[in-house]
Amino acid sequence: MSAAQRLQEIRNEVSTCQRCPLAKGRLNAVPGEGPAQVEIMFIGEAPGFHENKQGKPFVGQAGQFLDELLKAAGLDRSQVYITNVVKCRPPNNRDPLPEELAACQTFLDEQISLLQPTVIVTLGRISMVKFVDAGRISAIHGKTHKVNGQKVVTMYHPAAALHQPALRQTLLEDFARLKKFIGIKAVGAPESSLPEPGQEPEPKPSPSVEPLTPIHAEPEDSTPSEQLSLF
Numbered sequence: 514m515s516a517a518q519r520l521q522e523i524r525n526e527v528s529t530c531q532r533c534p535l536a537k538g539r540l541n542a543v544p545g546e547g548p549a550q551v552e553i554m555f556i557g558e559a560p561g562f563h564e565n566k567q568g569k570p571f572v573g574q575a576g577q578f579l580d581e582l583l584k585a586a587g588l589d590r591s592q593v594y595i596t597n598v599v600k601c602r603p604p605n606n607r608d609p610l611p612e613e614l615a616a617c618q619t620f621l622d623e624q625i626s627l628l629q630p631t632v633i634v635t636l637g638r639i640s641m642v643k644f645v646d647a648g649r650i651s652a653i654h655g656k657t658h659k660v661n662g663q664k665v666v667t668m669y670h671p672a673a674a675l676h677q678p679a680l681r682q683t684l685l686e687d688f689a690r691l692k693k694f695i696g697i698k699a700v701g702a703p704e705s706s707l708p709e710p711g712q713e714p715e716p717k718p719s720p721s722v723e724p725l726t727p728i729h730a731e732p733e734d735s736t737p738s739e740q741l742s743l744f
């Protein structure tokens with residue numbers, strides 16, 4: 514079975530999934546969408562009101578800004594895969610619960626292994642902590658990490674700029690820097706030969722044997738008052 518076929522199967526499985534109570538409240542599950550051959554995979558938090566209605570990721574206001582951000586990176590939706598860590602809408606857009614994250618985990622992990630993206634871009638804190646569990650998003654936004662061999666860029670969530678307009682420019686600049694990851698697969702160039710302007714030092718890879726498990730360290734922003742999913 515090809516990657517594209519299996520990705521479609523996962524979409525079907527997600528759309529009828531009953532692994533957690535979020536299934537009962539949904540109108541539509543949102544498995545994610547995009548071609549099977551991508552360089553960049555974006556992972557958000559969970560569907561919101563509009564996504565639940567339409568069954569597609571990032572179609573509300575945050576999604577409109579995501580389209581602008583993709584443009585800043587020289588991309589459009591047809592070139593990327595967009596999904597979320599949780600595939601059904603949590604009530605009132607609350608943060609996903611650990612059991613909801615756990616229920617969806619195998620869907621996301623298989624999507625990642627089928628796509629084998631050059632880079633995963635996390636959107637917001639909830640998807641960030643799947644990969645990088647150390648540091649505030651305000652300190653590590655736009656940075657590249659290597660997590661068990663997988664490049665991961667940790668971005669603010671696009672909705673953060675809707676609440677804090679000052680973050681709009683920050684997000685646009687962080688996304689513009691994704692250009693360095695485009696063309697690597699097509700050209701087959703070794704990544705080390707590509708210029709990486711302003712490249713940050715990468716943290717040491719996690720000693721964990723499981724692929725794509727986070728670098729475990731207590732995040733500085735784990736106090737309840739700062740559990741804002743968008744930042």
Ligand code: URA
Nearest residue numbers: 557558559560570571
């Ligand atoms: N926010 C997310 O994290 N994901 C969506 O799909 C929409 C809004």
